[in-house]
Each structure stands twice: as structure tokens, then as C-alpha cells.
Amino acid sequence: MKVSYAPNLYVALIHYPVINKNGETIASAVTNLDLHDIARLARTYGVPNFYVVTPLVDQKRLVEKVVSHWTTGYGATYNPARKKALELILVKKSLGEVKAHILEKTGRETRVVATSARSKPKNIDFGAFRKLLRSGKPYLLLLGTAWGLSDEVIAAADYTLEPVCGGTEYNHLSVRSAAAIILDRILTL
Amino acid sequence: MKVSYAPNLYVALIHYPVINKNGETIASAVTNLDLHDIARLARTYGVPNFYVVTPLVDQKRLVEKVVSHWTTGYGATYNPARKKALELILVKKSLGEVKAHILEKTGRETRVVATSARSKPKNIDFGAFRKLLRSGKPYLLLLGTAWGLSDEVIAAADYTLEPVCGGTEYNHLSVRSAAAIILDRILTL
Numbered sequence: 001m002k003v004s005y006a007p008n009l010y011v012a013l014i015h016y017p018v019i020n021k022n023g024e025t026i027a028s029a030v031t032n033l034d035l036h037d038i039a040r041l042a043r044t045y046g047v048p049n050f051y052v053v054t055p056l057v058d059q060k061r062l063v064e065k066v067v068s069h070w071t072t073g074y075g076a077t078y079n080p081a082r083k084k085a086l087e088l089i090l091v092k093k094s095l096g097e098v099k100a101h102i103l104e105k106t107g108r109e110t111r112v113v114a115t116s117a118r119s120k121p122k123n124i125d126f127g128a129f130r131k132l133l134r135s136g137k138p139y140l141l142l143l144g145t146a147w148g149l150s151d152e153v154i155a156a157a158d159y160t161l162e163p164v165c166g167g168t169e170y171n172h173l174s175v176r177s178a179a180a181i182i183l184d185r186i187l188t189l
Numbered sequence: 190m191k192v193s194y195a196p197n198l199y200v201a202l203i204h205y206p207v208i209n210k211n212g213e214t215i216a217s218a219v220t221n222l223d224l225h226d227i228a229r230l231a232r233t234y235g236v237p238n239f240y241v242v243t244p245l246v247d248q249k250r251l252v253e254k255v256v257s258h259w260t261t262g263y264g265a266t267y268n269p270a271r272k273k274a275l276e277l278i279l280v281k282k283s284l285g286e287v288k289a290h291i292l293e294k295t296g297r298e299t300r301v302v303a304t305s306a307r308s309k310p311k312n313i314d315f316g317a318f319r320k321l322l323r324s325g326k327p328y329l330l331l332l333g334t335a336w337g338l339s340d341e342v343i344a345a346a347d348y349t350l351e352p353v354c355g356g357t358e359y360n361h362l363s364v365r366s367a368a369a370i371i372l373d374r375i376l377t378l
Contacts (some may be wrong), residue, residue: 044355166233
């Protein structure tokens with residue numbers, strides 16, 4: 001299985017606005033393993049950048065500290081493979097900042113594809129997303145932490161990707177697992 | 190995408206014998222998120238049990254404590270979806286104990302499929318593994334922690350599954366990501 005093109009697909013892990021167990025909008029805390037797992041995944045599938053989105057100053061500093069340890073600190077020498085993954089991470093305050101960065105980098109507006117564990121009105125399936133990517137235009141995949149992306153983020157996205165289904169009724173994957181399955185489904189032949 | 194059969198596939202996360210960065214055989218420590226992520230994944234894909242293998246008494250107790258919190262303790266009420274996932278976990282001291290449990294449960298010897306980030310002599314590809322599973326016979330997928338399964342485990346397995354490739358040279362996925370991609374590739378239509 002090989003990727004037939006260098007994907008123009010960016011990934012953003014959203015910590016605000018997301019919802020909690022009760023459906024309220026919150027800013028979630030950053031989970032260290034999310035950074036490592038999704039950065040390694042992005043590197044494996046040739047994703048050019050992995051954005052970590054949080055408006056909280058202390059959380060932004062925390063992510064920068066982790067990234068710095070593995071890219072320029074002791075971690076870079078201890079585990080060069082990890083350096084190659086974590087150097088894809090960019091911390092941004094908002095989705096708007098992410099979109100501005102992609103525009104600056106590629107010269108093109110990015111289309112935004114939200115994800116959810118439930119079907120949404122603007123759903124596209126994995127096959128349709130693969131076709132969209134073939135155009136070479138930039139796409140940004142949004143992953144939600146906590147209980148998922150807030151309704152306003154999903155409503156503002158150009159598309160929502162169909163939920164990952166494993167053939168059972170159970171739809172409670174971790175964001176790390178969902179990210180792995182989604183990238184594999186859309187980026188391998 | 191739907192699973193066309195109830196898979197007779199079991200998953201075991203091995204903490205001994207695995208190798209460290211220097212290729213030495215070690216017993217690794219259990220990572221809490223491995224338990225949650227892989228249990229949720231197993232539940233999503235209809236895997237009947239998820240074995241956590243460690244010979245260390247304190248680690249075994251730790252896993253049992255985590256599982257008990259989410260299946261019969263406060264966590265079971267707080268998050269019933271998590272209960273449904275973690276109740277698939279069984280802690281075993283060795284691979285031998287896992288095989289004995291599957292024999293007792295199904296009345297049949299299980300075939301063992303090891304995983305590795307590198308190609309191995311007895312490699313089968315994802316398509317071949319899917320076909321083997323269609324027979325309905327029990328199969329056990331081994332996942333390694335730390336720097337991967339020891340050579341003796343791989344040599345003793347019936348097969349080794351081809352490595353997950355994302356179209357780049359980079360082959361350093363977390364065991365959580367690899368598990369997600371592998372189950373999705375072999376269990377969805």
C-alpha cells in the first residue's frame with residue numbers, strides 16, 4: 001500500500017471549542033500522548049503539519065515545551081525518529097490562525113473537513129474525501145478532543161467526514177485511534 | 190463499511206518479552222492509555238477479548254485496579270461506554286496462558302499472528318490475514334510494547350503480519366495507532 005501523491009492534507013487537533021460530557025462548550029486540557037501519537041501518524045502518512053489548537057496560554061506553553069524537548073533538547077538526540085514526528089507540530093490559538101497559516105504556506109484557501117462520531121448533515125464518505133484530495137487543493141482535517149467538536153465548528157466546516165464504523169453499534173474510539181483509522185482510509189491506496 | 194462476520198480474532202498486548210531501544214529483552218511497564226484505547230478499539234470492531242500480558246505482579250494488580258474502576262467502580266456509572274470497552278480486558282501472565290484461555294473458551298487451538306514494524310520471514314499481508322479469518326478459526330494478534338516483540342515471540346508465532354506502511358519511509362507508529370489501523374484493515378469490508 002502506498003500513497004500515490006504527496007497529500008495536501010493538514011490535521012488540526014482542537015482543544016477549543018469542544019464539548020464536555022454534558023454538551024457544554026469547554027476548552028480541554030492537552031494530552032501528551034495525543035501529541036506523540038498524532039505527530040507520528042502524520043509523519044507516517046506524509047501530512048505536512050499537525051496543528052495543536054488551544055487558546056489557553058499555559059497549555060500553549062506546555063505543548064511548546066514538549067515539542068522543544070523532542071526537537072531541540074535531549075529528546076532529539078535520544079530518539080531522532082521522535083524528533084522527525086514532533087517537528088510537524090505547530091501550536092495555534094484558533095482555527096482562524098491555522099487557516100491563515102495554510103493560506104500563507106500554500107497560497108490557497110483551505111477547505112475544512114470536520115469529524116464526528118455521529119452522522120451530520122454535510123457528511124461525505126471516505127471515498128469522496130479521497131477524491132477531493134486528488135485535486136491537490138489544501139484540506140484541513142479537524143479532530144475534536146473531550147466529547148468532540150462543538151456544533152458551531154461542525155456547522156462552519158465545509159464538510160463533515162462520515163463516522164468511523166467498525167461493524168458494531170459501538171462508536172467511542174479515542175481521538176488517537178480515530179485519527180489513525182481516518183488517515184489510513186483516506187491516504188492509502 | 191461493515192464487518193461481515195463476528196470475528197474470531199483476539200488481541201494481546203505483550204509487555205514481556207519485548208525489546209528496549211538497545212535490543213535487549215525487557216518487561217515493559219503498562220501504559221494506562223493503551224488499555225483504554227485498545228479496549229475501545231476492540232469493542233468497536235467486535236473483538237471478543239483483549240488480553241494484557243505481563244508477568245509482573247504489581248503491573249497485573251495495576252491493570253486489574255484500572256479495569257475494576259471502570260467496570261464495577263465509580264467509572265462504570267460515570268461512563269457506561271467505557272465500561273463496555275474495559276470489560277473486554279483480561280490480564281494474563283504469559284502468552285501460554287492466553288492461548289490456554291482461548292482453547293478453553295472456543296474449544297480450538299488458536300493461530301498466533303505477530304506484528305512488527307519490520308518485514309519478517311513468515312510475513313503475510315493484510316489480504317491474506319482477512320482470508321484466514323474467514324475460516325472462523327480463532328486467531329490471536331500480538332502487539333508489542335516498548336521497541337516491539339522479542340525475536341523469540343516472532344519466531345514462535347505462526348505468522349507475522351506485514352508492517353503498516355503509510356507511503357513514506359517512516360515506520361514509527363505508536364502501538365495504539367498501529368492496532369487501530371491493523372484492526373480496521375483486516376476487519377472492515
